[in-house]
Amino acid sequence: MQSFFAVCSRFGIPSLFLTHLFTSLNSRSIINRAVNSGAEMADIFKKSQQLGTEKYPRKSEKWIQYGTSGFRTKAEELAHVLYRMGILAAFRSMQKNAVIGVMITASHNDEPDNGVKLVDPHGEMLEASWEVIATELANVKNEDLESTMSNILENNKIVLGTNAMVYVGRDTRPSSPFLAQAVIDGIKSVQGCVTDFGVVSTPQLHYFVTCQNTEKAYGEPDEEGYFSKLSSAFKALRGSNYDNGSYQHSLSLDGANGVGALKMKTFQEYLGNCIKVSIYNSGDGKLNYQCGADHVKVLQKPPQNMPLEVGTRAASLDGDADRLVYFYRDTQGNFKLLDGDKIATLVAGYIKKLIKESGVNLNVGLVQTAYANGSSTEYINNTLGVEVACVPTGVKFLHHRALEFDVGVYFEANGHGTVVFSSAATEKIKNAATDESLPAECITAAKQLFLLMDVINQTVGDAISDLLLVETVLHAFGWSVAEWDAAYTDLPNRQMKVSVADRNVIQTTDAERRCTDPPTLQTEIDSIVAKFSKGRSFVRPSGTEDVVRVYAEADSQANADKLAHEVALKVYELANGVGNAPLLPK
Numbered sequence: 001m002q003s004f005f006a007v008c009s010r011f012g013i014p015s016l017f018l019t020h021l022f023t024s025l026n027s028r029s030i031i032n033r034a035v036n037s038g039a040e041m042a043d044i045f046k047k048s049q050q051l052g053t054e055k056y057p058r059k060s061e062k063w064i065q066y067g068t069s070g071f072r073t074k075a076e077e078l079a080h081v082l083y084r085m086g087i088l089a090a091f092r093s094m095q096k097n098a099v100i101g102v103m104i105t106a107s108h109n110d111e112p113d114n115g116v117k118l119v120d121p122h123g124e125m126l127e128a129s130w131e132v133i134a135t136e137l138a139n140v141k142n143e144d145l146e147s148t149m150s151n152i153l154e155n156n157k158i159v160l161g162t163n164a165m166v167y168v169g170r171d172t173r174p175s176s177p178f179l180a181q182a183v184i185d186g187i188k189s190v191q192g193c194v195t196d197f198g199v200v201s202t203p204q205l206h207y208f209v210t211c212q213n214t215e216k217a218y219g220e221p222d223e224e225g226y227f228s229k230l231s232s233a234f235k236a237l238r239g240s241n242y243d244n245g246s247y248q249h250s251l252s253l254d255g256a257n258g259v260g261a262l263k264m265k266t267f268q269e270y271l272g273n274c275i276k277v278s279i280y281n282s283g284d285g286k287l288n289y290q291c292g293a294d295h296v297k298v299l300q301k302p303p304q305n306m307p308l309e310v311g312t313r314a315a316s317l318d319g320d321a322d323r324l325v326y327f328y329r330d331t332q333g334n335f336k337l338l339d340g341d342k343i344a345t346l347v348a349g350y351i352k353k354l355i356k357e358s359g360v361n362l363n364v365g366l367v368q369t370a371y372a373n374g375s376s377t378e379y380i381n382n383t384l385g386v387e388v389a390c391v392p393t394g395v396k397f398l399h400h401r402a403l404e405f406d407v408g409v410y411f412e413a414n415g416h417g418t419v420v421f422s423s424a425a426t427e428k429i430k431n432a433a434t435d436e437s438l439p440a441e442c443i444t445a446a447k448q449l450f451l452l453m454d455v456i457n458q459t460v461g462d463a464i465s466d467l468l469l470v471e472t473v474l475h476a477f478g479w480s481v482a483e484w485d486a487a488y489t490d491l492p493n494r495q496m497k498v499s500v501a502d503r504n505v506i507q508t509t510d511a512e513r514r515c516t517d518p519p520t521l522q523t524e525i526d527s528i529v530a531k532f533s534k535g536r537s538f539v540r541p542s543g544t545e546d547v548v549r550v551y552a553e554a555d556s557q558a559n560a561d562k563l564a565h566e567v568a569l570k571v572y573e574l575a576n577g578v579g580n581a582p583l584l585p586k
């Protein structure tokens with residue numbers, strides 16, 4: 001009892017005020033002092049343009065767009081974009097009177113790629129209207145930088161001030177330090193202040209921004225605070241019996257040779273021996289090469305350099321540690337994947353159970369995208385009895401929809417997701433946990449829920465936090481990875497990419513499940529799908545790569561491959577495919 005309250009007072013209670021405090025952002029630490037004169041402002045912009053032109057010039061006419069997760073392309077094409085995003089982040093900070101984050105990463109993409117995304121005050125993705133501004137600023141000619149900056153301020157009623165604050169983080173790519181410097185130079189060129197966190201995971205940066213903007217109600221805005229909060233709640237939930245039933249407290253982790261591997265090593269010091277994590281692809285090899293969550297999910301095979309014995313529970317992080325998938329080898333030696341859908345259903349099932357046991361009246365919803373396996377959706381509807389919503393690809397859509405539930409669980413099939421608790425839900429859970437008049441079982445369940453909230457990074461999908469969450473649920477249920485996997489069987493599925501002249505000729509509707517342009521494509525897809533038992537397929541333009549993505553599922557792997565291939569050929573034919581026609585997947 002006592003230790004519970006110790007943990008609550010240190011970590012739980014601040015989360016209670018999270019949403020409330022989001023509304024009164026940190027106005028104490030950022031005081032926007034207006035730059036006094038128009039002449040002073042003009043001088044700042046002139047110097048900023050000069051630095052941009054000399055040190056970070058836009059060298060080609062190539063158009064770049066702020067997509068699903070910011071700007072992403074070859075690192076050598078990004079210096080001017082990063083400088084300009086530093087400027088924009090400072091402006092956004094001035095507008096919101098709050099800390100803004102800038103993360104430099106290309107996540108699961110190849111090592112020579114890089115990218116940048118802005119983190120809004122609530123730890124969320126940048127607001128859509130500012131994506132348009134970001135795209136404009138990134139693409140203007142060098143000599144138009146000054147006037148564009150001035151227009152942005154005017155159109156958005158921003159007063160150029162000092163003390164704008166931007167938190168900068170980067171992944172482990174060799175190009176990231178230079179690009180981080182470009183961001184920092186951009187911020188400083190318009191008088192913004194910078195906290196450079198160096199190498200951090202994407203979700204850590206989101207967490208730090210949220211902590212600072214809630215005046216630390218969500219936690220301390222630094223790595224020590226992050227690790228302490230998560231590990232204390234995790235250890236309190238785990239208790240002194242590290243194994244339980246079929247659950248064993250050891251697992252293998254593929255770190256994708258990225259920041260997640262580095263952070264997990266440090267995290268192990270906080271976790272002590274309550275969980276044993278053996279890390280592979282821990283940083284010696286090339287980032288994401290033949291390893292990482294995207295590789296494992298898309299190719300449905302294990303990462304390289306990692307032994308996988310029958311029954312061993314294994315997991316993969318992606319390059320910036322915001323995605324997590326699990327996998328194992330079954331008794332027949334088959335590779336089995338547990339993706340974001342499996343994580344979502346596991347977590348939603350556990351939370352629903354605890355809510356029921358606590359007697360608290362809360363609705364739980366689960367948010368997916370069209371990529372969710374059909375079997376998972378059926379399981380959520382028919383077995384879990386949880387409301388399920390489908391939204392377009394991209395974390396911001398999932399996150400916003402999840403906020404509409406008391407408790408919203410969201411995961412992309414690729415393993416990116418988290419759980420968000422409304423302020424009302426947080427309060428009800430906290431009250432139940434401390435209401436001595438309730439039956440003991442109710443109090444116990446409410447306390448567990450309350451601690452669980454502190455294991456979860458509610459600001460954004462976080463592979464390390466999600467790993468602790470999954471381990472907590474498996475431990476509580478006493479399940480092996482195979483027992484977890486037994487909940488439902490995935491329909492065999494396949495993803496393909498098609499290169500076309502302009503991927504934006506593909507237009508979609510109904511959460512990307514149907515295609516409206518080119519005009520005849522959907523009818524063609526429908527008639528192909530009709531030939532396959534349990535067939536489902538859709539196409540959409542990627543927001544992060546210059547390709548059209550094709551998804552297909554059917555009753556067997558051979559049929560899923562065939563369906564994907566036929567649809568891919570149709571896309572190639574009707575949407576101006578370039579290069580060789582797509583081949584049947586091997």
Ligand SMILES: CC(=O)N[C@H]1[C@@H](OP(=O)(O)O)O[C@H](CO)[C@@H](O)[C@@H]1O
Pocket residue numbers: 068069107371393394395412414416541542543544545549
């Ligand atoms: C099928 C798929 O996995 N798409 C990914 C990928 O987006 P695309 O727009 O499909 O390229 O990267 C996004 C950012 O990481 C992620 O949110 C999304 O789920």
Ligand SMILES: [Mg+2]
Pocket residue numbers: 107108318319320321322323
């Ligand atoms: Mg990622």
